[in-house]
Amino acid sequence: MARSLAWEDGSVVAVDQCALPHDYRELRLRTVDEVIDAIKRLAIRGAPAIGVAGALAVAISAELHTVDGRCDVDAVLADARRIADARPTAVNLSWAVDRVVTHLPGGAPAVLAEALAILAEDEDRNRAAAANAAELVLRLCERRPLRLLTHCNTGRLATVAWGTALGTIRTLAEAGHVEEVLFGETRPLLQGARLTAWELAEAGIAHRLCVDSAGPAAIAAGMVDCVLVGADRVCANGDVANKIGTYSLALAARRSSVPFIVVAPVSTLDPSLATGADIEIEQRSADEVTVFGGVAVAPAGTAVFNPAFDVTPADLITAVVTEQGAFG
Numbered sequence: 001m002a003r004s005l006a007w008e009d010g011s012v013v014a015v016d017q018c019a020l021p022h023d024y025r026e027l028r029l030r031t032v033d034e035v036i037d038a039i040k041r042l043a044i045r046g047a048p049a050i051g052v053a054g055a056l057a058v059a060i061s062a063e064l065h066t067v068d069g070r071c072d073v074d075a076v077l078a079d080a081r082r083i084a085d086a087r088p089t090a091v092n093l094s095w096a097v098d099r100v101v102t103h104l105p106g107g108a109p110a111v112l113a114e115a116l117a118i119l120a121e122d123e124d125r126n127r128a129a130a131a132n133a134a135e136l137v138l139r140l141c142e143r144r145p146l147r148l149l150t151h152c153n154t155g156r157l158a159t160v161a162w163g164t165a166l167g168t169i170r171t172l173a174e175a176g177h178v179e180e181v182l183f184g185e186t187r188p189l190l191q192g193a194r195l196t197a198w199e200l201a202e203a204g205i206a207h208r209l210c211v212d213s214a215g216p217a218a219i220a221a222g223m224v225d226c227v228l229v230g231a232d233r234v235c236a237n238g239d240v241a242n243k244i245g246t247y248s249l250a251l252a253a254r255r256s257s258v259p260f261i262v263v264a265p266v267s268t269l270d271p272s273l274a275t276g277a278d279i280e281i282e283q284r285s286a287d288e289v290t291v292f293g294g295v296a297v298a299p300a301g302t303a304v305f306n307p308a309f310d311v312t313p314a315d316l317i318t319a320v321v322t323e324q325g326a327f328g
């Protein structure tokens with residue numbers, strides 16, 4: 001299937017997620033700073049995708065800092081730190097950067113080979129996690145075809161290809177099991193309205209957009225058989241950080257006894273953090289909330305709380321499903 005990230009002639013080639021749904025265009029990023037900028041402004045976004053892009057950025061750094069066959073390891077390590085810090089919450093970014101950095105003793109070719117391995121693995125890992133999650137959904141839910149609810153964008157755009165929660169929806173839809181997908185617009189940056197709507201239309205899967213606050217109401221009204229979301233970090237105790245708005249969906253799902261399933265690759269698991277209280281939640285700028293489509297929607301100077309993610313406690317989660325199976 002179409003790939004959202006690639007490596008071509010020394011550049012990271014990525015679908016520009018800021019341009020969708022109006023324009024489908026690709027970015028060609030040749031420097032570390034260009035990749036960091038793309039990650040910070042969410043042109044490349046989604047936990048697995050920023051991990052792959054981060055690994056490739058370290059490969060760019062290793063190549064740029066190699067003179068006469070000798071790699072300036074300290075300079076690459078400084079770049080690696082800046083890349084890993086571009087966004088704090090999704091552990092996939094630091095996981096991928098750390099993984100390629102361990103290959104620095106082999107020089108720039110070894111770093112690139114490892115980054116390309118991460119890129120190449122992504123689709124298979126997503127498809128395997130999606131297959132495991134689809135099997136679980138079919139076991140837990142009696143109704144056919146299924147009415148599914150998802151949040152944010154966890155599809156091919158958020159990964160290299162296929163996706164995690166949206167990959168599960170693709171897997172279920174391919175088998176003819178999906179009646180409709182309901183999804184929130186995902187304020188403030190509209191990953192649901194702009195990206196998930198675009199992907200579901202591209203895949204030919206029936207879908208309906210709602211405002212974020214309508215998701216819990218839809219669950220309470222019996223309109224949803226299963227909630228499927230992705231993750232940015234899963235702690236040792238099973239607490240999950242994901243896009244802001246996930247927690248309220250989990251609460252509603254529990255209240256209505258609807259399965260709430262998290263789909264993520266193993267690279268999203270962070271056993272070094274005991275609980276969700278230890279996760280650094282990215283806070284983003286006020287104007288993402290006070291300005292909508294270039295128009296101010298709040299009085300000038302209004303103070304804003306704009307966390308990019310929230311934490312869903314493990315006891316609200318039916319299962320976390322990875323390419324290695326389900327737990328929870």
Ligand code: MRU
Binds near residue numbers: 047048153154155
């Ligand atoms: O701020 P974003 O758009 O990068 O947030 C993305 C999410 O929260 C996704 O649900 C998560 O990264 C999983 S993507 C497979």
